[in-house]
Amino acid sequence: MPTQEELYEQQLEQITDLLTARHYLELREVFEDINCADIAQLLEDLPQEKLPLVFRILPKEVAAEVFAYFDSDAQERLIRVLSDQELKEVLDELYIDDTVDMIEEMPASVVHRILTVAPSEMRHSINQILHYPEDSAGSLMTTEFVRLKRDMTVEEAFVNIRRTGIDKETIYTCYVTENDRRLIGMVSAKTLLLSDSDALIEDIMEDNVISVTTHEDQEATAQMFNKYDFLALPVVDTENRLVGIITVDDAIDVLQEEATEDIEKMAAISPSDKPYLKTSVFKTFLSRIPWLTLLMLSATFTGYIITAYEEALGRFVILTAFIPMLMNTAGNSGSQASVTVTRGLSLDEIEFRDLPRVMWKEFRISLLCGAVLALVNFAKLLLIDAQTNPSVTWEVALVISLTLVVAVIAAKVIGCALPMLAKKIGFDPAVMASPFITTIVDALTLVVYFQIASMMLGI
Amino acid sequence: MPTQEELYEQQLEQITDLLTARHYLELREVFEDINCADIAQLLEDLPQEKLPLVFRILPKEVAAEVFAYFDSDAQERLIRVLSDQELKEVLDELYIDDTVDMIEEMPASVVHRILTVAPSEMRHSINQILHYPEDSAGSLMTTEFVRLKRDMTVEEAFVNIRRTGIDKETIYTCYVTENDRRLIGMVSAKTLLLSDSDALIEDIMEDNVISVTTHEDQEATAQMFNKYDFLALPVVDTENRLVGIITVDDAIDVLQEEATEDIEKMAAISPSDKPYLKTSVFKTFLSRIPWLTLLMLSATFTGYIITAYEEALGRFVILTAFIPMLMNTAGNSGSQASVTVTRGLSLDEIEFRDLPRVMWKEFRISLLCGAVLALVNFAKLLLIDAQTNPSVTWEVALVISLTLVVAVIAAKVIGCALPMLAKKIGFDPAVMASPFITTIVDALTLVVYFQIASMMLGI
Numbered sequence: 001m002p003t004q005e006e007l008y009e010q011q012l013e014q015i016t017d018l019l020t021a022r023h024y025l026e027l028r029e030v031f032e033d034i035n036c037a038d039i040a041q042l043l044e045d046l047p048q049e050k051l052p053l054v055f056r057i058l059p060k061e062v063a064a065e066v067f068a069y070f071d072s073d074a075q076e077r078l079i080r081v082l083s084d085q086e087l088k089e090v091l092d093e094l095y096i097d098d099t100v101d102m103i104e105e106m107p108a109s110v111v112h113r114i115l116t117v118a119p120s121e122m123r124h125s126i127n128q129i130l131h132y133p134e135d136s137a138g139s140l141m142t143t144e145f146v147r148l149k150r151d152m153t154v155e156e157a158f159v160n161i162r163r164t165g166i167d168k169e170t171i172y173t174c175y176v177t178e179n180d181r182r183l184i185g186m187v188s189a190k191t192l193l194l195s196d197s198d199a200l201i202e203d204i205m206e207d208n209v210i211s212v213t214t215h216e217d218q219e220a221t222a223q224m225f226n227k228y229d230f231l232a233l234p235v236v237d238t239e240n241r242l243v244g245i246i247t248v249d250d251a252i253d254v255l256q257e258e259a260t261e262d263i264e265k266m267a268a269i270s271p272s273d274k275p276y277l278k279t280s281v282f283k284t285f286l287s288r289i290p291w292l293t294l295l296m297l298s299a300t301f302t303g304y305i306i307t308a309y310e311e312a313l314g315r316f317v318i319l320t321a322f323i324p325m326l327m328n329t330a331g332n333s334g335s336q337a338s339v340t341v342t343r344g345l346s347l348d349e350i351e352f353r354d355l356p357r358v359m360w361k362e363f364r365i366s367l368l369c370g371a372v373l374a375l376v377n378f379a380k381l382l383l384i385d386a387q388t389n390p391s392v393t394w395e396v397a398l399v400i401s402l403t404l405v406v407a408v409i410a411a412k413v414i415g416c417a418l419p420m421l422a423k424k425i426g427f428d429p430a431v432m433a434s435p436f437i438t439t440i441v442d443a444l445t446l447v448v449y450f451q452i453a454s455m456m457l458g459i
Numbered sequence: 460m461p462t463q464e465e466l467y468e469q470q471l472e473q474i475t476d477l478l479t480a481r482h483y484l485e486l487r488e489v490f491e492d493i494n495c496a497d498i499a500q501l502l503e504d505l506p507q508e509k510l511p512l513v514f515r516i517l518p519k520e521v522a523a524e525v526f527a528y529f530d531s532d533a534q535e536r537l538i539r540v541l542s543d544q545e546l547k548e549v550l551d552e553l554y555i556d557d558t559v560d561m562i563e564e565m566p567a568s569v570v571h572r573i574l575t576v577a578p579s580e581m582r583h584s585i586n587q588i589l590h591y592p593e594d595s596a597g598s599l600m601t602t603e604f605v606r607l608k609r610d611m612t613v614e615e616a617f618v619n620i621r622r623t624g625i626d627k628e629t630i631y632t633c634y635v636t637e638n639d640r641r642l643i644g645m646v647s648a649k650t651l652l653l654s655d656s657d658a659l660i661e662d663i664m665e666d667n668v669i670s671v672t673t674h675e676d677q678e679a680t681a682q683m684f685n686k687y688d689f690l691a692l693p694v695v696d697t698e699n700r701l702v703g704i705i706t707v708d709d710a711i712d713v714l715q716e717e718a719t720e721d722i723e724k725m726a727a728i729s730p731s732d733k734p735y736l737k738t739s740v741f742k743t744f745l746s747r748i749p750w751l752t753l754l755m756l757s758a759t760f761t762g763y764i765i766t767a768y769e770e771a772l773g774r775f776v777i778l779t780a781f782i783p784m785l786m787n788t789a790g791n792s793g794s795q796a797s798v799t800v801t802r803g804l805s806l807d808e809i810e811f812r813d814l815p816r817v818m819w820k821e822f823r824i825s826l827l828c829g830a831v832l833a834l835v836n837f838a839k840l841l842l843i844d845a846q847t848n849p850s851v852t853w854e855v856a857l858v859i860s861l862t863l864v865v866a867v868i869a870a871k872v873i874g875c876a877l878p879m880l881a882k883k884i885g886f887d888p889a890v891m892a893s894p895f896i897t898t899i900v901d902a903l904t905l906v907v908y909f910q911i912a913s914m915m916l917g918i
Contacts, residue, residue, distance in 0.1 A: 005810060033667050037687050161652060171649050172631050172690075189648055190630050193620060208492050226715060228496045229708035231631075231690065248707055249688035255711065256685060259718035260802055266722070267798035267893070268791050275808040276799055281820055285827040288795050292828060292867075293835055295791055299784035300839075306780040307848060314776050321765040323779075324786055324901055325758035332727050332754055332894055336747050339726035340735055343719055349734040351464060361740055368744040369751060376752055380759075389766060408751075434726070435791055442783055 012042055019050060028057050036062060040069035052081045064093030071278060072105035079110055087117050095169045096122070097142035097250065100129045104139075129244070137221045138214030140254065141235045141244030146174040150184065150202035154195045157187075170247050173232040176205050181241040183209060183234055211236045214243060221246065222254035223348055262346055265430035266339060268295060291435065298439045302327075305446045312453070318391035319453060322400050323446070330407035330445040331438040333369060337362050337415030342433040345423055352424050358416050366412035370405035377401050399453050406452075407445040414440060471501055478509060487516050495521060499528035511540045523552030530737060531564035538569055546576050554628045555581070556601035556709065559588045563598075588703070596680045597673030599713065600694045600703030605633040609643065609661035613654045616646075629706050632691040635664050640700040642668060642693055670695045673702060680705060681713035682807055721805055724889035725798060727754060750894065757898045761786075764905045771912070777850035778912060781859050782905070789866035789904040790897040792828060796821050796874030801892040804882055811883050817875050825871035829864035836860050858912050865911075866904040873899060 011034065018027040031039055043054055043066065055063060055078060067075065067090050079087060091099060091114065099118075103111050103126065115123055125143045132138025146168050148157050157174065165171040174192070176185035185205035195204050211234040212221050224233060225248055233251075235244045261271040268291035272279055279287075306313070306323075313320055341358060344350035350358065381397035415437050419429035470493065477486040490498055502513055502525065514522060514537060526534065526549050538546060550558060550573065558577075562570050562585065574582055584602045591597025605627055607616050616633065624630040633651070635644035644664035654663050670693040671680050683692060684707055692710075694703045720730040727750035731738055738746075765772070765782075772779055800817060803809035809817065840856035874896050878888035 005812075035667070035669055035687060158652070165649065165653055171652065189652075190624065193617070193630065193648075194624055208494070210494055226711055228494060231707070248690070248711075252685055252707075252711060252714065256714065256718075256806065259715075259722075260806070263718075263722060263725070263798060263802050266725070267794045269795050269799065275806070276803045277809060277813065277816070277820075281823045281827070284820070285824050288792075288824070289828055289831055292788060292791055292795075292832060296784060296788045296832055296836065297839070299787050302783040303780040303844075306783070307777070310776045310780070313779060314773055317769045317773050318766070320772060320779050320782075321762040321769070323782065324761040324765070324905075325755060327783060327786075328758050328897065328901065329751060329755045332751055333747075335726045336728050336751075339722060340728065343722050344735045347715065347719070347734070350736060353464075354736060357736070361736075361743070364740045365744050365747070368740070369748055372748055373751060373755055377755065380756070385759075385762075438787065442787065446783075 008038075008042075011038075012045055015042060015054075016046065019046070019054065024057055027054070028059075031058060031062070036065040037069045040066045040074075044071065044074050048077065051078060056086075060089060061093060064090050068094055068098040071274075072102065073278065075102055076106055076110055079106075079113070084117050087114070088119075091118055091122065095142055096125050096129065096144055097140065097169070097247075100126055100139070103130065104134070132214055135218045136214060137212045137216040137218060137235050137246060138244070140218055140221065140246050140250050141214075142169045142247065143244045144168045145232075145234075145242075145245040146171050147242070148174050148176045148187065148201050150176055150178075150200070150205070152201045153197065154192055154199045154201070154204070155197040157192055157201060158197075161189075161192075170232050170245070173230075173245070175209075175234055175242055175245070176201055177242050183211060183236055183240055183242040185209060186234065209234060211240075211242075212246075213238060218254050219258045219346075222251040222258065225251035226255065227348070258346065262342065262430045262433075265428065266342070266434040268292065268435040295435050295439060299442070301439075301443045302446055305443060305450070309450045312450070316391075316396075316453070316457065318389070318396060319399075319449070323449070326400065326403055326407060326445050326449055327442045329373060329404060330411040330441045333366065333408045334411035334415035334437040334441040335434050337365075337412040338419050338433040338437045341416045342419045342429045345419060345429050350420070352420055355417065355420050358420065359413055362412045362416040363409065366409040369412070370408035373408060374401040374404045377404055395456055399449070399456050402452050402456075403445065403449045406448045407441070410444055410448070411437070411441045414444075467497075467501075470497075471504055474501060474513075475505065478505070478513065483516055486513070487518075490517060490521070495524040496528045499525045499533075503530065503533050507536065510537060515545075519548060520552060523549050527553055527557040527561075530733075531561065532737065534561050535565055535569060538565075538572070543576050546573070547578075550577050550581065554601055555584050555588065555603055556599065556628070556706075559585055559598070562589065563593065591673055594677045595673060596671045596675040596677060596694050596705060597703070599677055599680065599705045599709050600673075601628045601706065602703045603627045604691075604693075604701075604704040605630050606701070607633050607635045607646065607660050609635055609637075609659070609664070611660045612656065613651055613658050613660070613663070614656040616651055616660060617656075620648075620651075629691050629704070632689075632704070634668075634693055634701055634704070635660055636701050642670060642695055642699055642701040644668060645693065668693060670699075670701075671705075672697060677713050678717045678805075681710040681717065684710035685714065686807070717805065721801065721889045721892075724887065725801065725893040727751065727894040754894050754898060758901070760898075760902045761905055764902060764909070768909045771909070775850075775855075775912070775916065777848070777855060778858075778908070782908070785859070785862055785866060785904050785908060786901045788832060788863060789870040789900045792825065792867045793870035793874035793896040793900040794893050796824075796871040797878050797892040797896045800875045801878045801888045804878060804888050809879070811879055814876065814879050817879065818872055821871045821875040822868065825868040828871070829867035832867060833860040833863045836863055854915055858908070858915050861911050861915075862904065862908045865907045866900070869903055869907070870896070870900045873903075 014030060043051055046054060058066060103114060129139060144167055146161055161171050172189045174187050175183060176187065177183055185207045186209050187201060187205040191204055214235055214237055231248050233246045234242055235246060237243050264271045270287040272287050341350060378397050378401040381392055382394060386392040418437060419432045422432040423429045473489065502510055505513060517525060562573060588598060603626055605620055607619065620630050631648045633646050634642060635646065636642055644666045645668050646660060646664040650663055673694055673696055690707050692705045693701055694705060696702050723730045729746040731746050800809060837856050837860040840851055841853060845851040877896060878891045881891040882888045
């Protein structure tokens with residue numbers, strides 16, 4: 001059976017062939033059997049100049065859905081060649097939140113054109129959502145949801161859904177509001193379907209509704225989907241008036257983006273919002289160079305520490321040979337702790353009040369790790385290294401192994417505490433998580449190494 | 460306004476007080492206004508011996524849902540004290556896939572008891588799902604879904620949903636099968652609600668259904684939810700017979716788990732499936748020590764390289780002072796590339812065929828990064844370090860800066876290529892991503908450093 005990747009290559013080839021042969025009707029038929037998300041990817045992979053032609057071949061409803069799946073480059077290229085009428089047709093079919101996502105990525109001239117073409121009601125909603133901070137619940141929401149009244153019957157609710165549902169992003173969770181728009185309950189389509197048609201909404205609705213305010217952070221909002229298994233979450237203003245809803249597909253995007261951001265920060269990269277292959281060389285360079293430079297300069301401290309012991313190292317050059325091993329091992333130990341704790345903080349599994357518990361736990365883990373590493377290393381130094389290198393005496397082996405124990409304990413305890421303290425004072429724990437800890441732990445390891453060496457070898 | 464964390468603390472305190480005062484009726488009322496996921500967390504945070512008592516206070520339907528949100532420790536403790544009748548009531552209310560998730564974590568004696576208490580039909584479904592590999596689509600699915608026939612009308616479909624829907628995990632996506640259970644279409648509840656009641660299912664169903672087979676990897680399966688914005692995905696056997704469905708809440712769990720696993724592997728930790736605070740010290744130690752030991756031993760190579768140049772280093776001790784800075788900078792450069800590429804592979808944004816493109820891109824990025832770092836470093840060495848340390852001559856500064864350029868280029872090109880090659884030959888790219896690359900890059904950096912130093916300083 002061909003893999004997904006091979007199937008995709010076959011489809012791309014078939015489409016290219018049909019395009020070259022100008023068999024447009026046949027091409028239209030091929031697209032009928034392909035999911036819109038896949039069509040979008042295929043069109044992006046075609047030569048750029050073919051995009052408008054192929055896009056116009058698609059049936060109208062399909063075209064709009066495909067458009068929503070395009071990356072912002074393809075969207076922009078397309079908007080620039082579409083007529084006002086064509087653009088209006090696409091906008092009519094798009095959900096408001098997808099339109100806003102698109103607008104956020106476009107240059108001002110394109111935004112202006114979109115807002116000019118959009119009907120006034122749509123323009124109003126777009127402006128409302130654009131007004132919220134970029135990483136807030138308000139910017140994620142859509143204003144297209146099903147609103148019910150408490151005194152409706154189930155039958156009336158269905159009439160309402162049938163009349164307005166086609167334009168709503170979801171009809172599976174309906175919200176019950178008072179006349180002043182205050183949110184008082186929710187009822188799922190499942191409950192509606194399983195209730196008597198003359199039952200009153202206020203009798204079957206869930207009145208204990210979990211909601212977020214427009215300014216809630218998008219990561220915390222998305223985590224609520226993870227915790228409560230919601231399909232949609234209502235967004236209210238400070239007076240508990242319902243202004244929009246967030247659907248689970250957008251929450252998944254946020255969860256994936258936030259995980260990617262955390263991973264990037266842990267690897268000393270400033271987060272970018274575009275996929276790697278779509279980011280230019282210069283932009284990628286810009287997202288990496290500040291951290292590299294900062295960390296390079298901060299490694300100056302380790303240089304100073306070594307220089308301070310220059311003379312002693314001239315006499316005991318063998319000590320130099322183990323500096324990388326000691327620093328790497330301590331750095332890895334610290335990263336293990338900091339990365340674990342940082343991920344726990346992101347997933348709300350760890351809170352600040354757990355700090356003493358976490359430190360005590362890491363202390364015990366580091367004792368075990370330090371002891372095992374020191375033993376393995378001591379044995380290796382005496383049984384292997386000492387055979388070929390007479391400078392590796394048992395005193396040297398002891399210095400190195402003792403340093404390992406102390407450095408691993410320090411690395412793990414600092415590694416777990418720093419991200420938690422960072423979060424408490426409003427810094428980003430992920431930035432603390434890996435490269436920063438390594439720099440601190442490196443310096444510390446060297447100090448411990450030379451102190452122990454001074455005491456035991458008299459350097 | 461109190462934060463979520465403070466609200467939670469208040470609730471926990473209130474419940475503890477009511478428990479101490481034995482005001483059980485009032486306690487039951489308090490729980491009425493709390494979401495089941497939150498109740499589960501509150502109960503886990505109460506003293507262990509109170510758990511069965513409080514659990515029995517909950518209304519039956521709530522109890523089962525709360526049970527599904529418990530972690531496996533709490534589930535096990537509870538099952539051990541519930542009577543057969545109580546256990547049966549909980550099982551009756553649980554969805555099959557939650558039951559299977561629970562069983563997978565339980566010791567054999569508890570599993571035996573669950574299977575004995577479960578009705579025979581449920582036992583059959585449990586056994587069927589348990590039979591699939593742990594990380595497969597089959598193990599994620601539920602067998603409780605709505606099945607329609609092609610010759611049903613919309614009205615008949617609703618009758619079917621109303622009759623069987625209460626026990627189904629979702630009724631929002633219904634699947635159309637032939638009599639031999641082959642999957643031929645799907646229809647959403649939205650389509651059903653917006654269609655005429657006498658329309659035939661085969662006329663309104665989507666017949667181009669995307670599905671997965673039971674043995675598909677769970678990560679690839681979950682990524683499909685991310686790509687296509689599904690609420691549910693059908694699972695078929697090798698003959699395209701529908702055997703179950705996966706719902707979006709389980710896909711979110713998998714996406715979060717897989718992101719956590721990737722992060723752990725990049726930090727040289729063997730993935731664990733329990734949250735940090737619920738894992739014992741010894742288990743956490745076991746998940747960390749193998750990689751620490753392996754990486755410590757592999758750092759032996761850097762030691763050998765330094766030992767080989769021992770004599771030269773004795774004469775030029777100043778070179779030693781810059782080893783940590785060079786190794787860290789090269790290591791960070793390599794991690795940036797490898798971590799970015801690994802995440803791109805996880806999100807299906809990068810495929811193996813992109814290898815030449817990725818390498819060419821990283822080469823250009825590394826040229827820019829290397830040049831900037833070398834310039835900054837050269838300036839800093841001559842303008843700052845040379846003022847206090849006469850050993851820092853311009854030749855030394857040049858050796859160090861040239862090494863930076865070569866090491867950064869090598870680190871980034873190896874860093875991007877290794878995870879892609881690893882994936883191609885069936886290894887885990889995340890394991891390659893960070894610590895392994897660092898070890899390779901460390902050794903390489905030292906060789907480059909000493910080679911350049913030999914040529915330019917004649918050591």
